[in-house]
Amino acid sequence: MEEGEIIDLLLIQIKDFMSEQPNLHCKEDDISFSLEGIYVYCIQYKDIILQGECNIKLLIPKKYPIEAPTLFLKEVPSKMEHIYTDGSCCLASFGEIYHFLLNNPSLKEFVERFVDSFIFSLEWFKKYGNYPFGERKHGFEGLLDYYLTDWGLTEKQYWDMVIMVFNDTYRGHANCLCGSNKKMRDCHGKYILPIIKDEVFKNRFLNEACYIYEGRKR
Ligand SMILES: [Zn+2]
Structure with a gap:
């Protein structure tokens, strides 16, 4: 279009x-x-x-x-x-x-x-004074929670994904970072690849990771 x-x-x-x-x-x-x-x-x-x-x-x-x-x-x-x-x-x-x-x-x-x-x-x-959607936490925890729940990652695996995006080391044929023993392209590649391919999305994903990281330290 x-x-x-x-x-x-x-x-x-x-x-x-x-x-x-x-x-x-x-x-x-x-x-x-x-x-x-x-x-x-x-x-x-x-x-x-x-x-x-x-x-x-x-x-x-x-x-x-x-x-x-x-x-x-x-x-x-x-x-x-x-x-x-x-x-x-x-x-x-x-x-x-x-x-x-x-x-x-x-x-x-x-x-x-x-x-x-x-x-x-x-x-x-x-x-x-509290939040109605108990299943999703708020602030940085809620942001992280999405990746843990919907992407099914551990927190360490989430950070591994962030580092992979940051370093541009995605390889479709490599084993997925989630430990499924599937190839990346048949597993979390469906989430990660569209983010890596677009400079704007990539920056947002990484900015969000910084925000989560800052929140985690507090
Ligand atoms: Zn995976």
């Missing part, structure tokens, strides 16, 4: 999304669309329904779904962990978002999966 067509498709999705969100305004620059204003939500998790409004800024890259949107909130409780130093929300680990985006989800699907669940956590945190 041509770049222009991708942007046109994205614009249709944004208009569709905004038709249900009359208090959001769209700004545009060279690389992204920015939806800013009051987001009205009605989120259901198990048998709990949360309804409300939230002042947001959702930055959607024009390359979506190749690149992931970023969420900023105007008001965040000071003790909430899930916020990066640039003020953006930590929606999920890079690997989790990346693998979700591989299936070309619509903007709506992305919002439901990551933005809504973040807001749900936030509202829950404001009310109860």
Whole structure:
């Protein structure tokens, strides 16, 4: 698809999304669309329904779904962990978002999966002082948890993968670092290879590893 067509498709999705969100305004620059204003939500998790409004800024890259949107909130409780130093929300680990985006989800699907669940956590945190999704921890632990759970790695194996990405030593025919005795390409290569092949993804994966590493030291 041509770049222009991708942007046109994205614009249709944004208009569709905004038709249900009359208090959001769209700004545009060279690389992204920015939806800013009051987001009205009605989120259901198990048998709990949360309804409300939230002042947001959702930055959607024009390359979506190749690149992931970023969420900023105007008001965040000071003790909430899930916020990066640039003020953006930590929606999920890079690997989790990346693998979700591989299936070309619509903007709506992305919002439901990551933005809504973040807001749900936030509202829950404001009310109860803890997090609703116990299975996924928060902050750096949650980021690491994804690789331990969904990729099925030990922490040491995760760091081995990070070092491999950093040193560019991926070899498809080598034994996988996870100890499965399969070749890399038939095993964790499906996760690692797309990350190695793209300079942006590679940097994000490594930045995330630095963040996890810093968090681990504390
Ligand atoms: Zn493996």
